[in-house]
Amino acid sequence: MGNMVWGAIYGDIIGSYYEVHCTKNYDFELHMESTxxxxxxxxxxxxxxxxxxSRPVSYFRLNERALEYAAQYKRFYSNYPNAGYxxxxxEWADEYGFSRRRSYGNGGxxxxxxxxxxxxxxxQTLLQAKASCMYTHNSREAVTGAKAVAAAVWLSRRGKSKNEIKEYIERNFHYDLSVPIAELRERFIFDSRAGYSVPPSIAAFLQSEDYESAVRNAVSFGGDADTMACIAGGIAEAFYGEIPKNIRDFCGLRLDGTIKRVINEFNDKFK
Ligand SMILES: [Mg+2]
Known part of the structure; x- marks a missing residue:
């Protein structure tokens, strides 16, 4: 269980090249220009x-918690202002103070x-997912995406089967997760709306055999590849608990010390 959040980050790195150079090819190479x-x-x-x-929050104090997430978004944005937001x-992050935005995107x-x-x-997982969206993605569509992803990780960590995870998400978030990957790939266009891009990202995990195939499924939709692979890879890591060494090495070379330290602190605290 040493990987945890690395699965999401490696998915982002592997997908980054293909967000720009979209591909429908499952057997794409790990590209040298990945970041x-x-x-x-x-x-x-x-x-x-x-x-x-890490204390649980009550529904009535959600706004305070939302501000803590928002403060970290601004802080990390100012340290990495050119990461492709x-x-x-x-615009929100550059603004002085904290207003709310109603994005429908998959950023939550x-x-x-x-x-x-x-x-x-x-x-509590669902409440925190909501709080994490309230300043930047204050729409039902974006919050639903964040909740579905956090829930998929939570259920994976509790040893639930893929079928149980699928049924829970379909029932509670009204996503259709039954469409075969090949069919999704064929009709997928580039669109970063949460309601459009999050369900196939979860399906990419549900129809995978291991970490790598989840990430390959997500990239091969030919869409918002880094984000979709981040989501699919993050859930896949929670479910399978194993990431191949070549991927760990490839991505490890493409990270900086600050990010590594923040992720390691989190992983150590919650393992
Ligand atoms: Mg990105």
Missing amino acids: FTDDTVMTAAVCKAITLN GQMFS AMRAIPIGFAYDTLE
């Missing part, structure tokens, strides 16, 4: 917010992986 992007930076920001304060997020879901590792109950 970590906003998905990694914001996942690290969530890790930091939880490492600093969406325009709405950058891409950084929700750590939440699924940190909390004892599913109820």
